[in-house]
Amino acid sequence: MAEDLSINRSISKAEQYQSLIPQIEGLLLGETDFVANMANVAAALKEQFNWLWVGFYLVKNDELVLGPFQGPVACTRIKKGKGVCGSSWEKMETLIVPNVDEFPGHIACASASKSEIVLPLVVDQKVIGVLDIDSEFLNHFDSTDKTYLEEVISILLNK
Numbered sequence: 001m002a003e004d005l006s007i008n009r010s011i012s013k014a015e016q017y018q019s020l021i022p023q024i025e026g027l028l029l030g031e032t033d034f035v036a037n038m039a040n041v042a043a044a045l046k047e048q049f050n051w052l053w054v055g056f057y058l059v060k061n062d063e064l065v066l067g068p069f070q071g072p073v074a075c076t077r078i079k080k081g082k083g084v085c086g087s088s089w090e091k092m093e094t095l096i097v098p099n100v101d102e103f104p105g106h107i108a109c110a111s112a113s114k115s116e117i118v119l120p121l122v123v124d125q126k127v128i129g130v131l132d133i134d135s136e137f138l139n140h141f142d143s144t145d146k147t148y149l150e151e152v153i154s155i156l157l158n159k
Helices: 013-028 034-049 083-091 143-157
Strands: 053-060 063-070 077-079 095-097 115-123 126-135
Touching: 013 034, 013 143, 034 053, 034 063, 034 143, 063 083, 063 126, 077 083, 083 095, 083 115, 083 126, 095 143, 115 143, 126 143
Parallel strands: none
Antiparallel strands: 053 063, 053 126, 063 077, 095 115, 115 126
16 A cells, blocks of 8 residues: 655654654555565655665675665666675675775765665575665764664565
8 A cells, every 4th residue: 555654854763763664564564576565665765764875686696686776876786795785795794884985895886875784685594685775974874774774674574
């Protein structure tokens, strides 16, 4: 069921996530198509937080291939271990990068990107993709983002 989100940016980051997560659950309720659900999750996160770029890459033939996203055009394919996304995939862990210019091998898909968080989508001990979020501000992501975005991924993967 599609409906408008209730967006409130005047509350703390944690409160924004706490308000958004039940709305994401509602968006995904009854929908079994993974691509459709990724698209709505990306849109909901972009709407709430107004980040530069929010999207998914999916593992296909030993590469990450661009999936549903919101924001400027993006890199289409990323090799395992390359850039922040490929590193998150390889390590099977969330990576928070305060300054992308200081990340060895960073792939500059958008020159406006200054910081990034990438979270792996893990099913049966195997990474099937990543959620990538970029900000035009340095040091934009922290453990609060990690905690709540991991919850969002759990909701997405358990639909």
